[in-house]
Amino acid sequence: MQDFEFKRHFRLTRSTFEWLCCEIIPHLRREITGPGIVGLAWEQKVDASLWFLATGECFRSIGNRFGMGESTFSYALRDFINVIVTKFLAEKIVFPNTESEINEITSGFKGTGRIPNVIEAIDGSHIPIKAPHLFPVDYFNRKGFYSIVLQAVVDHKKSFLDICVGWPGSTHDSRILVNSNLFLIKI
Structure with missing residues (x-):
């Protein structure tokens, strides 16, 4: 090939x-x-x-x-x-925990996007699945299909810093964030 x-x-x-x-x-x-x-x-x-x-x-x-x-x-x-x-x-998926790591990321975001004081970019994505037998309505998302949610956090180089995956598709983004490891991190 x-x-x-x-x-x-x-x-x-x-x-x-x-x-x-x-x-x-x-x-x-x-x-x-x-x-x-x-x-x-x-x-x-x-x-x-x-x-x-x-x-x-x-x-x-x-x-x-x-x-x-x-x-x-x-x-x-x-x-x-x-x-x-x-x-x-x-x-491999590690949130920055030293001042130098945080400074490198904030400098990177400031350089590429001209946005100061940013240490992460976060978004969610719906991963399509077949309707589960148990609680299918929980997995039916606002976009009209069954899914599980992936929440991902990346740095200025698009390297993953944190992921949270598996919540039913109907779950609100804020609920996923509050229940993720990311919410527990103190910077």
Whole structure:
């Protein structure tokens, strides 16, 4: 697959993909499916999971594309997501807590947007989902579809500083903010 095609399908460059594999593969579980039966290759889990996250393709199609059943892919995706969250959330998504970090960000915002005294940009996004069986009305948002909400905070370089995800689509932005880790941070 050509590099441009790879990026189009996986939504990241081949070098970023290789870096991600090196970072997370040691943390993925290798299922033992029985005597003499080999579980999924780690790369297969990463490939299939990234393909799903980039395309939203259904589990059956991904299973066919990457040579695994739907339920096997479901477990592989869950494992992949758990590793991403546990490995990167605490390590890579960190709110600034020193005066020098805060000064760097405020200077960055002042330089790029000519806005003084800003240390973050915050917004929310609705991630479409199928209507859940339990409490579907809670997930129906004001835009007319079922969703969960992602609240994200970035710095002047568009690096994530905080995320909060999972609230039902009908939840007001202010409620999500007040219940997020961001609201607890004292600067």
